[in-house]
Amino acid sequence: MTTSLGSLELAALLSVARLGDDAYGLAVRQDLSARANRDYSVGAIYTTLQRLEDKGLLTSRASEPLPVRGGRSRRHFKLSAAGTRALRDAERHATSMWAGVGRGLRPKLA
């Protein structure tokens, strides 16, 4: 069964996958902002991450309280097995959609 993902959800999942152990709200936000060249609000990022967690695509754990966060802990996110499957499905779907499109139109990945 495939889970339908919004564009921000897919981007957040990819960011978590990319960041690995360092995937927490601020890092995901900075990563997405840098790649999309736009500012995402903290609320938007956390709402998306929480939705992904509700869907079972992410898991989260709280770190120890950190001085740099005014004594608050970080919430680290990690891809679940379902999240990994969802990313693969999304890639397969994208590849399938791009199939047959001329080379000139294909995006050049960095």
Next chain:
Amino acid sequence: MSAPRPPRFAAPARSWSAAIPPAPRWADRLLQSLGVQPAFAEAILGDLAEERVLREEQRGRIGASVWYASELLSALPHLFWNAARFGTPVTRARLSALVASMVLVMSAALMAFVLRDGPPARLVFTHVSGAESVDGIVVNYMRPVQLPTQVLDAKGHTLETNDVRYQWASGAPVRVSSTGTVTCTTNGDATVRASIATVTTDLLVHCRPVRELRMRAWMTLTVDDSVQELPFIAVGPDGRLVNLIAGALRVHDSSVATLTGSRIRPIMPGHTMVSVHVGDSESRMEVSVFRWVPTLDHLRPADDLVIAPVHLPRGTSIQWVMPKGSFWLEYKNRGATRLIPRMEVDGPISCMHLETFAPEVVRISCITMSDSATFRMTNPDSFMPLVEGSLSLERQPIKRDVEPRPSPQPHPSTFLPRER
């Protein structure tokens, strides 16, 4: 005894670095009051605090604080959604109340902004009727009276008039106080200057003091009559007629007659009172409205106020059977002729002439014991070729129980200044 619980979102003091300020307490309280999930709030506030430190290094403390506040505000919709989704029923109720309050406050602020008063833009002077004066104000009072001024802003909102200042500018020597009280002792026109802030307007004041209103004690109309001017005159302190007047009128029972300006329109048979106010003076007049009938014979019980035409060629007479009870008869010649036809009664009837001040009018009070009494009018051979007029009958008292009417409704009216 258990130790007091720290606030849900308060960070442990032991972990704070001297260089890293905790999130402002108001942010904690805001999220707490919204009912946001503690873990969700902790993560958001932690991220904000962490990024704030970075921004302080780059943009300074003030820039970082501004960013922090704006970021928290932009997160509000997401926080609302989180609270609505994961909050307890109490939290949701509190959230609903908060949202409703915010909507109310914003609506009120928007309304206040839209409806706010601007600076004075126009001075308007009104007549007794409330209509805006174009050709000036008519003052018929003999006592000092306040000029009816309105201060409007550019949007037409009415502002306070306390700060308007007045002064006599030219014309008749009318006494004008700085607060706008004018005293008219003689006839004359004066220009009064009114000012507030940067607005200055000249007003023409027509002083026409009225000492007395003279009006007939009663007026008789018929239902079919067209609209008529009320017969009254205004007299000044010098005893002369005042032609330019403005005032207010009131008919006490609008089911009998109504007013349009200073004109009266009969509606249905009955009696009513009309009062007229001009300046300090007041006068009243009783108005009776009759219904035309072809004959006064065999009147119905509801025919309290009826009037019949009289048409008598020379040498003829007309006779009617009168109703049982008390009534008044009034004969009035058509035109100004003073010659009155002969009048006689027959049967169980007793009548008495009443004094009238009009020679062409005869008024009689009668009482009959049965419905066999007759009233006859004759144009003798030696008299006029043709007698024409009308005879009205008014029963006493009027039987209201025959056709019940609603309680009287007063009908006010005003009339603009005009020459009479």
